[in-house]
Amino acid sequence: MSLFGNITVPEEPAKTTNWPVVKEDSSGEETVDKTTGEIKVNPPVVPNKEQSPLDMLIDKFIVPGDTAKLAPLKMLIYSDPGIGKTSFLGGIPGNLIVDTEKGRITIDELKRYNPDKVGENVQVYPYKSFEGLEFLVDALQSSDDPRLNAFTTVSIDTLNGLHKRGLAQITEREFERNPTNPERRFTAVVDDHAENNERIRRLVQSITDLDDRNIIFTAHVKRVEPKNGPDKIYPDFSERLANTIAAMVDIVGYMHIKEIEGVPTRVLQLEPVSTSEVNLIAKNRLKKLPAQIIEPTWEKIWK
Numbered sequence: 001m002s003l004f005g006n007i008t009v010p011e012e013p014a015k016t017t018n019w020p021v022v023k024e025d026s027s028g029e030e031t032v033d034k035t036t037g038e039i040k041v042n043p044p045v046v047p048n049k050e051q052s053p054l055d056m057l058i059d060k061f062i063v064p065g066d067t068a069k070l071a072p073l074k075m076l077i078y079s080d081p082g083i084g085k086t087s088f089l090g091g092i093p094g095n096l097i098v099d100t101e102k103g104r105i106t107i108d109e110l111k112r113y114n115p116d117k118v119g120e121n122v123q124v125y126p127y128k129s130f131e132g133l134e135f136l137v138d139a140l141q142s143s144d145d146p147r148l149n150a151f152t153t154v155s156i157d158t159l160n161g162l163h164k165r166g167l168a169q170i171t172e173r174e175f176e177r178n179p180t181n182p183e184r185r186f187t188a189v190v191d192d193h194a195e196n197n198e199r200i201r202r203l204v205q206s207i208t209d210l211d212d213r214n215i216i217f218t219a220h221v222k223r224v225e226p227k228n229g230p231d232k233i234y235p236d237f238s239e240r241l242a243n244t245i246a247a248m249v250d251i252v253g254y255m256h257i258k259e260i261e262g263v264p265t266r267v268l269q270l271e272p273v274s275t276s277e278v279n280l281i282a283k284n285r286l287k288k289l290p291a292q293i294i295e296p297t298w299e300k301i302w303k
Helices: 053-061 085-090 104-113 130-142 159-177 190-208 239-248
Strands: 002-004 007-009 030-032 039-041 074-079 095-099 123-126 153-157 214-224 231-235 251-260 263-269 278-280 292-294
Touching: 074 085, 074 231, 074 239, 085 095, 085 104, 085 153, 085 214, 104 123, 130 159, 130 190, 153 159, 159 190, 159 214, 190 214, 190 239, 214 239, 231 239
Parallel strands: 074 214, 074 251, 095 123, 095 153, 153 214, 231 278
Antiparallel strands: 002 007, 030 039, 214 231, 251 263, 263 292
């Protein structure tokens, strides 16, 4: 009953219709519109459910036939300072460069005076801390933000800058724990080096786990001249860490200047050298590439 003021108005009896009893919302079956009496056939309903882990695996990594996805490239380039590592990175389209050694000026100068040598959408991210870089890597791994998805390559320029800053963080932490020893702030002990090397190894591993992006690391070169045996040339870390990082990537290239027909020329060495005079670390999983690339560019490597 409905009440309006002091007046009681009887409710109108509900109208009933003896429609055929049909199960509502049944996929592919008949239903009846209760207003018009029209009989309709519902289309099959596809359940709206989250993808299973297997579906996600197949969609992301496994594509049958000729449409199989090409794996992005993982690469390490090492050289003396000033040979052209940062300029090489600047020519890669969609490259997010993590700058650990204040090398941004090289990219800015290229953009201003040689814009034809800079790839589209090349940006520089200034490194501040391990924690900030770890946050960036997590965001690249999990975020759907189109601003991050625009980057198809992530570069660390250089790993040595990252390594040195990481070691400085550790010695600073140890000094804060024991401020009575001021020398501890600037002196690294064996355990500090071991901790820093492992932290670098784990960070490199997490970056190479960005499966949908090209990854490029740069590093300085280290030369060791043993009393007995050939000289050794490898990325400027402990020999063990250098070999560990090399195992994580597809290409390890040694960039240097070589005179060709009397002209100083930039060369990227992709094949290892092992002679009685020198052992040089290099690696190349792309068999289409030559042992050396003259004046290397991204297009010459990743066509």
